[in-house]
Structure formats: C-alpha cells, structure tokens
Amino acid sequence: MSGGQVVAILQRVNLIAGELADRRTRRYPSRLDLGDLLGEIDVDVMLWPTSRSYTGQPSAELHLIGSLPILDAVVDRLIAAGGRAARAGEFTMRSFLAGRLDLPQAEAVLGVIDAEDPGTLNQALSQLAGNLSRPLQTARGELLDLLADVEAGLDFVDEDIEFIEDADLIDRLEQLRNLLGRTSEQLRERSASTSSLEIVLRGLPNAGKSCLLNALSQTESAIVTEQAGTTRDSISVSFEVDGYSVRVTDTAGIEWRAANDPDAAVLEKAQRQAIEAASRADLCLWCVDANSQEPESALENLQAMITDRQPHKKSIENWVLLTKADLVSEPPKWIDVLGSMGIESMMISTLAGTGMSELGNKIAAAAERIDATEVGSVIGTAARCRGSLMGAIDAIVRAIDATQTQAGHELVATEIRSAAELIGDVTGEVYTDDLLDRVFSRFCIGK
Ligand SMILES: Nc1nc2c(ncn2[C@@H]2O[C@H](COP(=O)(O)OP(=O)(O)O)[C@@H](O)[C@H]2O)c(=O)[nH]1
Ligand SMILES: [Mg+2]
Incomplete structure (x- = not known):
C-alpha cells in the first residue's frame, strides 16, 4: 500500500x-x-x-x-x-514522480523483474544502480552550466564581457560529445548482445545454404563444395544489417539414412541440431534449388515442416528462397504452388547477386519488427533512448561547429539547450503523460 x-x-x-x-x-x-x-x-x-x-x-x-x-x-x-x-507499475511510477528513481532506473526495475538470465539481470541491476543515469545527468548538468555561461555572455554582448572563451567552450562540448558517444555505444552493445534476429537456414543438401551464409555475412565461414552433405555441425555467424544485429545459422541439409548406413548416427545428430536451431529462430529461410523439379510430395513435405509446431517461439517467420536463380531462365512453375500455400518465396542467386539486396532489406525489416515487439525493459531503455541520445550528440556537434565558425552565440545556445532537453527526455527530467504511459504500462500490477 x-x-x-x-x-x-x-x-x-x-x-x-x-x-x-x-x-x-x-x-x-x-x-x-x-x-x-x-x-x-x-x-x-x-x-x-x-x-x-x-x-x-x-x-x-x-x-x-x-x-x-x-x-x-x-x-x-x-x-x-x-x-x-494499484495500476500497472504504479508503485514504481510514484517512486519516479517522487524523484527517487529516474526513468532508466524505473525501467531497470522492470528489467530486474523480467530478467530471464544472469546477463540481463546484471544489466538491469547496474542500470538500477544508476550506471546509465549518472553520466547522462552529469552531461545534462554540464550542458545547463555551459548554457548559462553562453547566455550570460549574450546579455553583455555590448560590454564585450565574455563569460567563457570559445576555446574552452569547444573543449567542454567535445568532452560531452565523447561522454555521450560512449554512453550510446554502451546502449548499442547492450541491445546488440541480447536482441539479435536469429535466422536459421534449412533445406536439402546442396541447396546453397552455406553459400548463402557466406554471402549474407560476407565471410567465408562455411565450407562450400559440390559434394552434398558437407555441412554437419551448425555454424553461426553474427553480423549487422542496416544497424540491426542478426545471427545466421547454417545447418546440415535435411537428410535421413537407413539405420545400417555408417553415417546414420552422425546424420541423425546433425538433423536434431538443425531442428533445435530452427525452433529457436525468429526467421527460418528454407532454401530450395530453383533447378530442382520439385514433385508435389516434396512441396507438401516442405509445407508440413514449415507449419510444424514450433514449440519455443510464437511468431517464427518462414520464407522459401529459390536458390541458384542464375541457372534458370524463368521461375519454376511450382513457385505458384508455394504462393497458394500461403508461403512467401523469392528467387536469389548468391553467385550472380540476384535478389540479395532485396533479401537484405527484408531481413532488416524483420529485425526491426522483432526489435519493436521483443524489447525487454532494459533493452526498452536502449530503444527509447537511442534517438534522443543521437539527437543530443548531433546538437552538440552543431554547437561546436557554430562556435568554430563564429556563427554567433545565439545559435550555440539554441543547440546546447536542445541537447540538454533531449537528454532530459532520456532521464525523465522532462516527461509527458504519453511517455510515462509507455514506460509504466509494461509493468504488472503491484510493482
Ligand atoms: N550457379 C550457382 N551455384 C550455386 C549457387 N549457390 C550455391 N551454388 C553451388 O551449389 C553447391 C552447393 O552449395 P552449398 O552452399 O554448399 O549448399 P548446401 O549444401 O545447402 O550448404 C556448390 O557447388 C555451390 O557452388 C548459386 O547462386 N548459383
Ligand atoms: Mg552446407
């Protein structure tokens, strides 16, 4: 109570x-x-x-x-x-309104409640302890001090009294820019470490999965050969698409052998690993060689696998990629069958580059969707703050620029004020009911 x-x-x-x-x-x-x-x-x-x-x-x-x-x-x-x-999050909101917590700390309370692993719990605890708020509050205080100096100078412009030397102003602004740069980098790493889009490549042996992994990640991580069955262990590579971090896992081709086959045991293990990886993924890319004459039964198999219950994830997405598009003159007829099954498909060629930038765009869009829906609380802080922090850094850079080019201290003051306001948005110094709603509605009642 x-x-x-x-x-x-x-x-x-x-x-x-x-x-x-x-x-x-x-x-x-x-x-x-x-x-x-x-x-x-x-x-x-x-x-x-x-x-x-x-x-x-x-x-x-x-x-x-x-x-x-x-x-x-x-x-x-x-x-x-x-x-x-009590309404959802009302206890923490009252604490915020009483000035006992700032917004990043209030969000960290939720982070502590929601934490599912020691890593996220540690992040939430350090945020609760003020590790994010402190540098931001320092920066805001410092900006307001600078603003006072610059504005005082404006009042006495006729008397030629300077309250702060330009060189000193630039120096302090640069320090602030670096401090905010480091903070926003920390936030970026934090969200990258926890909320990357998980993509798993699935398909028959020789469908071009390993080539796709290499092309997407622009690495030579997976071994590519003409020989079917080259990939056995799942290989994961992390990289960025449009600033979103994604992790792609290449898996062994779908293949089962009779029990007396010498490879049966290792294949079975590889298959289990692939299924396991796919069930944890946000996005499953089913690779099908566009040259293959897919019989109806193969397509039905594919559909069955795609629509198979995914026990761990609610919103897994599945796309079919028709690979090696460079070897065919027109899309195979069965691409229509996929469409009628409600399965999204596209043609690509890692060799010729066909469809690769479109695929990249679609992956970035998927990463953005996941980022928006799956934000944990502490990650939520990162998502909420990213724009404001970048804006504050930009404003400081413009203030430095305006000082260097002697563009007038009125302009410098405007930029400094806007940087301070943007940081205020992050810490909750300045807030709107909308913002409070967004932050606290994610809590459960009684917290
Ligand atoms: N022409 C052509 N060949 C490709 C393409 N992608 C993969 N391949 C070839 O298909 C074979 C199997 O590729 P790989 O990526 O190892 O298939 P995986 O078994 O699904 O991993 C290799 O010989 C590749 O060179 C492509 O876009 N065009
Ligand atoms: Mg392979």
Missing part, C-alpha cells in the same frame, strides 16, 4: 490499534478478522509511516499467508476502508 491514507486505512481495519507510537519504520504484528467463513488471520504489517519509503509516500506491506480467497478478502477489506487497487 502506498499513499497519504495508508495509516488511516490500517487503523480503520484495526491492523494498527490506536495512534502510532513514533514515526519509525517498523513491524506491527497484528490480526485481521475476515468474518465467519475465513476467521481471524495473522498479518504482519511493515509500515513506513513517512516519505522515507520506496514510493516517497507512507507505505505498508502486509505479510500474510498466500491463499487466494484470503488475499481477495484482505484486498476487499482495504478497498472498503478507502483504498483502491
């Missing part, structure tokens, strides 16, 4: 008897009568009676047995006594 009425409500339901002895944070062992059916239960009340609490308001926690009917009854009693249910 949080708010000015906390103590009054606790007194009304007799969880706290009489007046408080003092204003200290303490535990009140107590009992609450829930009527004939549920009887009287033990409730430990932890009370923060002053503004020295998480939310910056009088707050209380009730510790009691966690049975749903009892919890419901207790909440009903508190509401009847004048409380109301």
